[in-house]
Amino acid sequence: MRNMESGAQQPAGHPPVAFGKVGVLLVNLGTPDATDYWSMRRYLKEFLSDQRVIETPRAIWWPVLNLIILTTRPGRKGKDYDTIWNHELNEGPLRTITRSQSDKLAAFVARSGLGDTARPVVVDWAMRYGNPSIVSKIAALQAQGCERILVVPLYPQYAAATSATVADKTFDALKAMRWQPAVRIAPPWHDDSAYIDALADSMRAQLAALDFEPEIILASYHGIPQSYFDKGDPYYCHCAKTTRLLREKLGLSPERLLMTFQSRFGPAKWLEPATDTTLKALGDKGVKSVAVVTPGFTADCLETIEEIGIENREYFIEHGGEKFARIECLNDSPQGMAVLEAVVARELQGWI
Numbered sequence: 001m002r003n004m005e006s007g008a009q010q011p012a013g014h015p016p017v018a019f020g021k022v023g024v025l026l027v028n029l030g031t032p033d034a035t036d037y038w039s040m041r042r043y044l045k046e047f048l049s050d051q052r053v054i055e056t057p058r059a060i061w062w063p064v065l066n067l068i069i070l071t072t073r074p075g076r077k078g079k080d081y082d083t084i085w086n087h088e089l090n091e092g093p094l095r096t097i098t099r100s101q102s103d104k105l106a107a108f109v110a111r112s113g114l115g116d117t118a119r120p121v122v123v124d125w126a127m128r129y130g131n132p133s134i135v136s137k138i139a140a141l142q143a144q145g146c147e148r149i150l151v152v153p154l155y156p157q158y159a160a161a162t163s164a165t166v167a168d169k170t171f172d173a174l175k176a177m178r179w180q181p182a183v184r185i186a187p188p189w190h191d192d193s194a195y196i197d198a199l200a201d202s203m204r205a206q207l208a209a210l211d212f213e214p215e216i217i218l219a220s221y222h223g224i225p226q227s228y229f230d231k232g233d234p235y236y237c238h239c240a241k242t243t244r245l246l247r248e249k250l251g252l253s254p255e256r257l258l259m260t261f262q263s264r265f266g267p268a269k270w271l272e273p274a275t276d277t278t279l280k281a282l283g284d285k286g287v288k289s290v291a292v293v294t295p296g297f298t299a300d301c302l303e304t305i306e307e308i309g310i311e312n313r314e315y316f317i318e319h320g321g322e323k324f325a326r327i328e329c330l331n332d333s334p335q336g337m338a339v340l341e342a343v344v345a346r347e348l349q350g351w352i
Contacts, residue, residue, distance in 0.1 A: 018145030021120045022351050023181070024109075024344055025137055026102050027166045028154045028299060030129030031092035035082045040074035047129045052165040055228070077302075084305045097299035098125050098154070100332040101340060108341050119352050122146055128166050138173040141181070148182045148351050152343065154298040156195055157238035158188040159224055186347045190238040191245060194342040198335035199242075199295055200249040203327055207291060212323045214291040216258060216282060219243045220312075221296040222303060223261035223270040236271055242295050262294075262312070263303055275308070276315050283319025290316060293327035298336065300329045 032043035048054055048065055056064075086096050102125035108114070115121030122144055126137040134151075141149055153166040167185045174180045189195045207214070221239045229236050243259040250257070262275040275292070282290060292312065294304045309326040316324050330336030 018143065019147050020118075021122050021145040021147065022115065022348065023141035023144070023146030023149040024105065024121060024123045024348070025134070025141065025149055025151045026098060026105070026123070026125040026154055026340070027134060027151060028094055028098045028125075028127055029162065029301070030127040031094045031301070032078075032081060032130060034090070035078040035085055037074045037078060040078040040081070041070055043130050044074055044077065045070055050129075050161075050165055052168065053161045055225075080306050081302060083310065084302060092301065093305065094299050094301040095127070097331050098127070101125070101154075101299070101337065104332055104337050105340055105344065108337065109344075112341075112345075114345060114348065115352055121348070121352060128169060134166070134169045135173040135176075138170065138181075139177075142177070142179070146181055148184075150184045150186060150344065150347055150351070152186040152340070152347070153188075155296070156188055156192075156298065157190045157221070157235055157242060157296055159235035160228065160233050161224055163188060184347060184351075186343055188238060189339065189343055190242045192339070192342070195339045196242070196245045196249055198330055198339045199246055199293070202330055202333065202335045203246075203250065203293055206325075206327050210291070210325050212289050212325075214289045214323070214325060215287050216290045217252065217256060218258050218260050218275060218278065218290060218292045219246065220260050220262045220275040220292050220294050220308060222263050223274070225266075226269040226271060229271060239296065246295065262307060276312055279312055279316040279321070280319045283316050283321040286320065288321060289323035290321065291325040291327055294329060297329045298340075299331050304329055 030043065030047065032039045045065070048069065051058075054061055054065075081092060084093055085091075086093055089096060102123055106123035109121045109123060122141060124137050124141060126132050126134045128134065138149065151166065151170050153163040155162045158164075170183060170185065174183065219242075224233065224235055239259060243257065247254065247257045258273075258278065260273050260275040260278045261271040264270045264274060279290065292308050294308060297304050304326070313324045313326070330339060
């Protein structure tokens with residue numbers, strides 16, 4: 001028997017073995033399979049049961065999660081998801097965009113010669129919560145002959161609740177495997193020039209297309225509890241550096257481009273200033289026009305489309321604002337793909 005990848009001779013009766021390839025796995029946060037109560041409940045239970053996400057002691061958190069949150073929140077969040085749902089494909093936009101990013105990255109690999117016949121590169125995608133799972137995609141890549149896998153958490157800024165939990169789940173998958181592939185976890189790219197240039201170019205184009213010039217621009221990042229930062233999480237510092245570099249690239253002052261944090265959850269103190277309170281305060285002070293960019297998200301999702309584009313827009317208008325613009329994420333745009341291509345090409349060095 002001769003192996004198809006390498007042409008290596010194998011002993012008679014040896015089971016077929018695929019090997020010799022390198023895998024790239026893009027991983028984003030996750031999305032429910034549907035917007036109904038039970039689909040939302042399954043998704044939220046997996047997400048909110050992760051001790052990286054909620055560090056509250058289990059004895060306290062379990063009854064709160066199962067007896068309160070999972071009885072009320074699935075219905076409310078399902079309605080929110082329904083406002084942004086891709087009904088044509090019956091999926092959330094995060095799944096649609098992440099799949100497209102994977103497909104376009106695979107096309108880049110093919111045309112750029114990043115992989116070759118000696119060591120082909122296979123690109124795939126997964127979600128940390130929901131489907132397709134990291135475990136299933138690690139197994140699928142190995143079955144295709146990927147002896148080495150680069151896992152790319154799709155978070156420009158590192159946080160234990162995002163980047164680290166992707167690594168956790170990846171290593172959980174390895175624990176159950178007899179023949180483990182070698183694995184790399186791509187580091188964050190919060191200060192990478194390719195990322196800053198892409199953000200700036202995207203912002204310039206979208207701001208130029210508006211029928212107004214915003215007085216203030218908010219760079220809104222997903223928040224984390226203040227206690228996580230106090231314990232040593234570098235997330236705030238990564239967000240601050242991204243914002244500073246973006247200001248410098250665009251020639252904006254700290255008063256014109258503000259850094260804020262969104263998506264607070266629960267009674268604990270979170271990173272400040274908060275996006276919603278900032279928008280209300282700006283409206284109260286007489287600011288009439290704002291734009292909001294979300295540099296911490298590589299793909300538009302509930303937190304950008306609904307929370308920023310609908311909920312926070314309403315806060316600003318209710319407090320006297322008149323014009324509001326949501327700047328789209330990099331998504332699978334040429335600028336967004338240039339970032340992912342640069343990260344993957346760099347992190348595959350030495351393997352291909």
